[in-house]
Amino acid sequence: MVWFGATGFRFGFRLSTSYWRGLKDSGTGRSLTYGCEGKKFSSHSGREAQKRTPLYEFHQSLGGKMVTFAGWSMPVQYKEGHIESHLHTRTHCSLFDVSHMLQTKVLGRDRVKFLESLVVGDIAELKENQGTLTLFTNEKGGIIDDLIVTNTSQGHLYVVSNAGCAEKDSALMQDKLKKFKASGHDVDLEVMDHSLLALQGPSMAQVLQAGVSDDLKKLTFMMSAVMTVFGVPDCRVTRCGYTGEDGVEILVPTEYAVQLSEILLQSPEVKVAGLAARDSLRLEAGLCLYGNDIDESTTPVEGNLVWTLGKRRRAAMDFPGASIIIPQVKEKIGRKRVGLVSSGPPVRQHTPILNPEGSVIGEVTSGCPSPCLKKNIAMGYVKAEYSKTGTPVLVEVRKKTLEAVISKMPFVPTHYYTGK
DSSP: OEEEEETTEEEEEOGGGSSSOOEEEETTEEEEEEEETTEEEEOOOSSOOOEEOTTHHHHHHTTOEEEEETTEEEEEEOTTOHHHHHHHHHHSEEEEEOTTSEEEEEESTTHHHHHHTTBSSOOTTOOTTEEEEEEEEOTTSOEEEEEEEEEOTTSEEEEEEOGGGHHHHHHHHHHHHHHHHHTTOOOEEEEOOOEEEEEESTTHHHHHHTTOSSOGGGOOTTBEEEEEETTEEEEEEESOOSSSSSEEEEEEOGGGHHHHHHHHTTSTTEEEOOHHHHHHHHHHTTOOOBTTTBOTTOOTTTTTOGGGSOHHHHHHTOSTTHHHHHHHHHSOOSEEEEEEEEOSSOOOTTOEEEOTTSOEEEEEEEEEEOTTTSSEEEEEEEEGGGOSTTOEEEEEETTEEEEEEEEOSOSSOOOOOOOO
């Protein structure tokens, strides 16, 4: 059992299901496997060829514990540890390297029509430099990936999607591109090689405002602007993030990524944070992790993501899987994504959820001890009749049943900046 201190609160993690440690021998030496909300990270064994972001040496110089995630070598935590990074993000400001995300430009006169043939959102209604979270869906209504699309004032759509889905997302877009071009449409794709930094936390605006001439009070949630940031030109700053806090993602020319990171860290408000903190922060904020909480076997309605369906798109039913997804909006569905709060040992991915009589009614998809709430939180899917907030349920942890309750999400209030 490994213990981490967090303002007097202690977390216990068993080695086989922990955030961090699960040692196993490999043929060429030892490799270290990390599980975070059910997501597995592996340390490097020497033979593995890992992709590296431009900040790889920078992370190492700061004591980053590098692990494998989606084929990339990424920091899972730093010297101060995961809990400290998590709490610092909630109270001050943290810097995350998210350069592993797939970034794509969609260009051409028919770029909106092209993207709307793949996603559920109303891209045509986006204002200049406004973004939205949307979903790639398949013909069965399943979620291929979640992504953010920004309608830039530079004549292209800027798309950011998950690193773990990069290969299939690229294949999906390239296949559709061939069909569009063959039918005479004007559209092109360009994979970007810029770096992407996320600056997240309540003091973000204070830190960033010192290095930009633009008034950040005018940059509201999901809006972006191209600006010079601490002397680095041509950065796209988007007010968004994956922590539930006020924050930005900064698209920065790769040659300036380390320079800008070093400048940001000069502020006493800013510390670096890794994958583990990013994951526990997003769970407290009730945000989905693709591959855990949503995938091709879940529809937007089951995943409580109906709000991603554009009003015009619902009426037109012109996106992949619409014939399955739209009827679910008004009809009763078999299962629904919910939040859970429990006591005792923390619940993890694949933990069975039971009704009070002991029958299985669902399964946990993500779970961890909440550093802020000092109680166990999770999300998962249950039969729809058990999805009402306040419903008592049971969870089965190590063959023992523990009391839990269906909870509203987010578990911790979000602080997105809307200008109000």
